[in-house]
Amino acid sequence: MLIELKEIKKTYNQGRPNEHIALGGISLSIDEGLLTVLKGPSGSGKTTLLSILGCMARPTAGRIMLREREITSLPERFLTEIRRSTFGFIFQQFNLIKGISALENVMVPAYPRGEKRHILKEKAGHLLELFNISHKASARIEWLSGGEAQRVTIARALINDPMALIADEPTAHLDTRLSLEFMEIMGRLKGEGKTLLIASHDPIVYNSAVVDRLVEMRDGMLVATGSG
């Protein structure tokens, strides 16, 4: 088991008039090497749950175990280190840095690790090649199409060779062909042993044959879990 959540609650703006309960007590375990999809309408708490699973946010209550190790109350520095080495992120808005090349964007998450630049460059080039986008390596990010930007995002998520990939609504800005292509890439990564966590309400994603487990959410609670 890679991650285990025990009675996780997340409340934003606690104690204020605009208090919002995003997660109301969720217990969930994520197995290694599987593709899990969090499915649910907007506002159901998918993104919040992904943030907590990916050590990006702390829960208001509950415990998080990463490979049987409690990480709930670790200081930010350690949590960042864990996040950097364990997870790769694919954001809904791509969140690529404008003005620099695709290759440099892929390298950005690895900079604080202090790896030698030429090794890093080689690694990033190899990843771009893997996703058939190496011909755009030196192109600025704003010149790329949606599909190309998505593939750069996936390459960036893999630069630190993480155990798991976390994707939040990855097909929201892609057409059907590109969405199918994205799921095909996910299938390939799963075959390489990566654990995949995707939050989506796109049928192309949750109906895909590569999905192992479907977790349904509504109003910050788990509604149902089942195999994909």
Add this chain to the structure above:
Amino acid sequence: MIWVEKQRNIIDFTISSLFRRKGKIAALTAVYTLIVFILASVIFFTSAIRREASLILRDAPEIVVQRLVAGRHDLIPLSYAERIREIRGVQAVSGRLWGYYYDPVYGANYTLVVPVDFPHPPGNIVIGDGLKRSSGATRDDIFPLRSHDGAMIPFIIKETISAASDLITADTILISEEDFRSLFGIAGGYATDLTLKVRNPKELSTIARKIGMIYPDTRPISRDEILRTYESVFDWRGGMMIVVLSGSVLAFVIFAWDKATGLSAEEKKEIGILKGLGWETSDVLLMKFWEGTAVSLSSFLMGILLAYCHVFFTASTLFEPALKGWSVIYPDFRLTPFIDPLQVANLFFLTVIPYTVATIAPSWRAATIDPDAVMRG
């Protein structure tokens, strides 16, 4: 090793970050460089000119004795030298002849000096470079001076004084003792002042006190006092420049503060992305530190370099009138390059450090946002 590579990676990223905001960074660097250039020029000029003056005055007599009549400088009888020479510690005493001469034709003041060994016979003079420039007179030309009785005396220019000492000698005329006395109408037993050579510098104040006791109508001036006067003159000129320029310095501070402290929405978003991708708060601040350092340090070095060229290669063309002139005849000279490291360090701490801090401070808040902000868009 990892630490070094990490710094390298972050510096590389910082540089490409800077290139993305070319316009903003170029404007900032240009204004920053200009300010450092102006301040450094003033500092270089005043410290070099003070050094120049002290080098020239190094060979000056230890004590100069002037005679005062009712508080006014007057000619001193050479007979005073006899008793002063007897004071213990005084090595030599000699009379000096010099005086100012106003030339209504050029509206300028000349300093006429009788050197110890004037190599030319009476009727000849030697002029300073500044005087040569302003009057247009050259070697073997006739240079008339009006004597005390109103008669014009035609002098022949025999040579000009080299530019190396132009700071002091720009308006100087060297003349023979005989000509000087007849020009100013000074009798044989008198001199402008007396110069003393003293063996032990520690005895200067005692000797000066003794002279004052023997001749209450005299005023002994030590070399250090002359040096201090020169220094305060140049410091005052430098200070005046700084005051005049303080307005532009203030404008720069406001400009730099605004540019450095204001984070655009794009920059804030970028910090959020970096945090989301696994950068720590300290990594983001490190990046901002390098960014501030790159701008301020390069501007500082460029400003210093330009100021150096301005002061020592182009003779401070831009503010020559404010810094140099104390007479109608401006000295035209190249200063010997001299930099006071302490003053450069002062300038560094007053420009580079505050700017770098001003760049980091606003990023601190942006860098401490939760990394999941980037997930929530």
